[in-house]
Structures are given as structure tokens and as C-alpha cells.
Amino acid sequence: MGQITLKDIAQALNLSPSTVSRAMKNHPAISEDTKKLVQKYAEQHKYKPNTLAMQLRTNRNNTIGVIVPEIVHYFFSTVLSGIQEEAESEGYKLLFCHSQEDYEREVKSVETLIDARVCGILASQSKETQQYHHFQEIVDNNIRLVFFDRICTGINTDKVVVDDYAGAFNAVEYLISTGCSRIAFLGSHPSMPIANNRRMGYEDALRKHKLPILKEMNRVCDTPELAREVIPEMLQLNPHPDAFFCVNDEVAAYCMQISKSAGFKIPEEISVCGFTNSYITDVTDPTLTTVDQHGFEMGKVAARLLINRIEGKETKPGIVSRLIKTDLVIKGSTRK
Amino acid sequence: MGQITLKDIAQALNLSPSTVSRAMKNHPAISEDTKKLVQKYAEQHKYKPNTLAMQLRTNRNNTIGVIVPEIVHYFFSTVLSGIQEEAESEGYKLLFCHSQEDYEREVKSVETLIDARVCGILASQSKETQQYHHFQEIVDNNIRLVFFDRICTGINTDKVVVDDYAGAFNAVEYLISTGCSRIAFLGSHPSMPIANNRRMGYEDALRKHKLPILKEMNRVCDTPELAREVIPEMLQLNPHPDAFFCVNDEVAAYCMQISKSAGFKIPEEISVCGFTNSYITDVTDPTLTTVDQHGFEMGKVAARLLINRIEGKETKPGIVSRLIKTDLVIKGSTRK
DNA sequence: CTGAAAGCGCTAACAT
DNA sequence: ATGTTAGCGCTTTCAG
Secondary structure (H helix, E strand, O other): OOOOOHHHHHHHHOOOHHHHHHHHOOOOOOOHHHHHHHHHHHHHOOOOOOHHHHHHHHOOOOEEEEEEOOOOOHHHHHHHHHHHHHHHHOOOEEEEEEOOOOHHHHHHHHHHHHHOOOOEEEEOOOOOOOOOHHHHHHHHOOOEEEEEOOOOOOOOOEEEEEOHHHHHHHHHHHHHHOOOOOEEEEEOOOOOHHHHHHHHHHHHHHHHOOOOOOHHHEEEOOOHHHHHHHHHHHHHOOOOOOEEEEOOHHHHHHHHHHHHHOOOOOOOOOEEEOOEOOHHHHOOOOOOEEEEOOHHHHHHHHHHHHHHHHOOOOOOOOOOEEEEOOEEEOOOOOOO | OOOOOHHHHHHHHOOOHHHHHHHHOOOOOOOHHHHHHHHHHHHHOOOOOOHHHHHHHHOOOOEEEEEEOOOOOHHHHHHHHHHHHHHHHOOOEEEEEEOOOOHHHHHHHHHHHHHOOOOEEEEOOOOOOOOOHHHHHHHHOOOEEEEEOOOOOOOOOEEEEEOHHHHHHHHHHHHHHOOOOOEEEEEOOOOOHHHHHHHHHHHHHHHHOOOOOOHHHEEEOOOHHHHHHHHHHHHHOOOOOOEEEEOOHHHHHHHHHHHHHOOOOOOOOOEEEOOEOOHHHHOOOOOOEEEEOOHHHHHHHHHHHHHHHHOOOOOOOOOOEEEEOOEEEOOOOOOO
């Protein structure tokens, strides 16, 4: 009923467990006859080595923990997909944790993963997180840690981030090249590095082209709820923005919707640019110009970096920081 | 460096490992003094019980495996979110596998999970899967199995499905009530039960209202690629469809886009209805009427059912089949 | 070529 | 109230 063990095989075949163990792994010192005998018996009785026992011996479970802030989200699900593919191809299992943008849950996830004695952890922090004592705990427990996207600046560890600065810079410069000059920035809370880097890219592009950096053109607006509140206000400005550079595709989509129903033509009067290149960019009307973040690649790169660290292949001391290049994808929401 | 063990504590305190073990769990037969001594020492030295050892003893690892066909997908990521929440609240960890709609990967995922000796498995099969010998393997290994959404009809086990029939029936009846009479059905491959159930709901609604069931109004069309091929053909029909009932929101969104650019007014000339209620339904123009599948709830229900089975709380013999009710969500793409 | 014994970290039955 | 022993399933010296 329960699984058959090495001992069972040994008993049945009048051999010692050690011989059976060796026979199963084709140890050279075992006679062909014995090997065949053992392997045939194992096959017939569907013997499966007990992973748990192995894990206890080696104190390794070939498992990577991953903490995602919000899985119902194009970007993060893409990253997870990349992580999974890379992990699987290297023989690692994935323990999935979901902070749901909640600090307490994030802390609990970390505890769970440390407790499970995973070989390494891939994490992106929640929007709420302000302390990082729990992440430090990971490091203190000698567990490899790689942050992706939403990195925690307080912890000195490997990370993989999108080149937010360049992504924003290039997008804004493109908007300028099409004749936009009053470009609004809809960002995220400045406590997140990604928000700051994008703002800097945005501002530097304006500076380079001698456009003014106006305070009223820069707002925190990273959810549909905020969009409904903030965007109508900005459309009231005189002169109104002639372009919106948005922190994500969803906000950009709402931005188009709100602007259209306020009577503005897109892209003729107002250009809108998103960030991520999720599937919504193809179903809005017009389709949405956006910055591709290559989430899948980020996942693969992060997983690979972590695995290399675990296996001692990434020998570089100090911390490694990988940058994922972005690509501006021009669709229909920006003027030509 | 490595973790401290019970034995280490015992040695340091001149006690036996068993006493330390008991002291840690407040066994009544241990003196208060010893308990305090041990617990203080453990605290100071950051003792963490070795889960792996426990798992070997009990042959249980409190882990549930989940196999998702495609995580970059609103519905499935929602389900995963529900599964995760329920599992976490019951103290189970989640081993995440991703078949990516690929049969081979699905088989491998099953092997990985059996190998990891999970307590139970939640699975939704890939579109490609035609054989189910691997799922049978799960059952043969005495591992609890619950299918969700894309169930495998060949395996006799618990399942949680969306009420596709009623969802389709109600949606189509609504379309009829608004005056549509030439309603097209864009479905999935008939090998999937969910596709058949919806088609039956669709057809029964037509029958009830004495509308003809036309072969040319029923096509397989469940991806953007197919949409671009199939929908223009259907718009050529004379008379053209005055409504499309689509298998998912994405196809519905493309359907709107294609119909609009062919010159049709939505919803005045053509009504469009999707299925899922994903976030794209709020950013299309017009917004998309759809059938809410309640993925989060499905995830919670499936996980709960599995956990009850694992813990012997679901005593009902035979198989349990839970139905998730749908809700028609009327937005802007259907006439009033 | 094969076997005996020890040990990974923990617990529980059985002493004392 | 505490200690001894055995064992979960496997591997790996060390000894034949």
C-alpha cells in the first residue's frame, strides 16, 4: 500500500540494503546479475526512492522559494513563468508564496520558506513593505536570496531589475520627438526604487530637450482607482497635458478611456504610453503604445542567477546586479 | 554556521535530546526550570526544528502540488491566488508546476509531484492532453487528486468546475431578450468538456426561444490568431451575426475590434459577450459584457475540498463534484 | 562483490 | 522528571 522501500527489496531478494542501494545506481562494484535482479524487482514493484530521506541526509531539497506580490498581474505572472521554466530545466522545484501586497503575509512567507529549508529564495517585495528585517533573516540563515523587480534597497544581495531609467527616458524622448511638450508622469509611490528611476528617466529626457519639469505634471497614480481621481484633475489643467507617460498598462488604458470620454482625441490631442506590454495593449482602442519589460526573461535571468549562486557557479564576490533592457513598442495611442 | 540541532542543545545543557525535544513542546512531564532553560537557549541560538527530519518521520510534508496549464492568464492566476490563500490558511505549502499547455510538461509535472511525495494535487489539464495515464498514476500512488476547471473525464476523482452550461444559457438568453436573434458561438475545441457544456447551454437557450441552430454560427475560436481568421469570415455571412458569444474575454475583445474596423457599431449592430470577467473587460471600448467565472472562489473551493480529503474530513465516498456558479456582468458591449 | 554499522534530526515507547 | 533506545529511508565508510 504505502511505498516500497530499499529495505523491502533487500529482504525480498535476500540482499543487504546497501547492495540494493548500489545496484540501483549502477555502482561498478556490483555484479551485472545482481543489478538486473534488483532493478527488475524495483521496476515491477514500482519502487520510488524516498526523496524525504535523501533530503534529510543531504540537507538539501532542491527547492527554490518564490515570493510574488500579486500573481493576478500580467507582469508578475510572466516573471513566474520564466522562473518556473528555468528552475524546472535545472531540476529545482518551486515553492510558491503570495504576499498579496501585504507586509504581514510577506513576513509569513519568508518564515515558511526558511522553515522549509529551501536552497534559495527569489523575491519581489510588496508595495507596503517598509521594514526588511525578515529579508535579513534569510541572509542570516545562509539562504541565497535574489530580488527581482521590486528590490529591497536595505539588503545587500543579488538582484535583477528592469532598466526603468532607460525605458522611461526612451519613451519620453519618443513622445517629445512626435511633438509632445506637456508630458505628464503618472508614477508609483516614491518609496519604490522603480518609481524613482522612471521619474529620473522622464525628467532627464525633458531636461535634454529643454522642456520644463512641472510639479503639477507629476502625480502618484498606479491603480484604476487613483486613475479615476487623478486623471480628470490633470485634464483640467490649462494648458492640459498633451501626453501621459504611465507607470503601467492598466493605468494607461484607463487614462485613454477617461481622456476620450472627456472629449479628447487619442492620439491626435493626447498621446498615452503605458509600461509592461501586457495583452491589454492590443485590445484597447486605439491600441496602446508601451514599454516592454520582458518579464519572462527577467524570471529566467533571476532564476539562473540564483541557481548559479546555489551551485557555486557564480563566483563573483560582492553582489551581482542584472539589468533587463526594455523596448519601446509603438502602437496606436501615440501620435506619429 | 549550519543550523543548530536538538542534539547540540542537549549537549550544551547536559541533557538528553529527548528531554530537549519535550521541553521545546511544553510536554507536561518536564519541569518548568528545564523548559525555561532549554527554550531560552534555543531562542538565543536561533534553533529551528529541521522540517526535513520531521517529514521523514511522519512521511508527510504538508505540501500540495498544483498544476496550472498557463499562468499568464487572468483566470488561472486568479484560481492560483485562491488556492494559495486557502492552502496557506490551513498550513499547507504549495509546489507550483506549469504545463504551459504542453502534454510532456504535464506528465513531467506529475512525476515531480509524486516524487516529492506531496499530500495532494490540484490540477487543470492542458489543452493538448489526450491521454491520462499520468493522472491515473497519482491515484495509484494514493495521492489525493482534485481537478479544477479543465477536468479529465477519464479519471474518477473529485472536481470543481464552473457552471458553464448555466453561464452560457443565461448569457445567450439575455442576448435574445435584448433582441438578438442571429447569435454566433465562438467556442473551444470540443474535446474539452467546458466547451461542450457551453455549447449545450447556448443551443438550449436558442431552442427555448425557438431560434434556429445554425452550423455556420458555431466555430472553434479560442485564441487571438483564430479570431483574426474566423471572425472576418463570419462577418461576411448574409445575414451577418447580430451577436457573438465568445469562449473568453480575449477573443471577445478581438471580436469587437475586428467588427468595429469592419464598420459595425457595437452594441447597436452587433452585441459581444465574453467569458471570465478579466480586467480587460473594463478597458475595451465599449466595455465588455461578460460571464464572471469567480476564479478566486474556485481556487478556494478546490483547495478546501482537497485538504478535507487529505485530512479525512470529507467523508463522502465516491467522488465529489462542486459547481461554481457564474454571474452575467452586463457592461457596454451588448445592446440594452 | 557484498554486508554490517553508523548517522542525517527528530520523536515516542519504554525504561528508570 | 529525565534518559535510553530504536527507527523513519537512504547512503557511505569500513570490513570482510
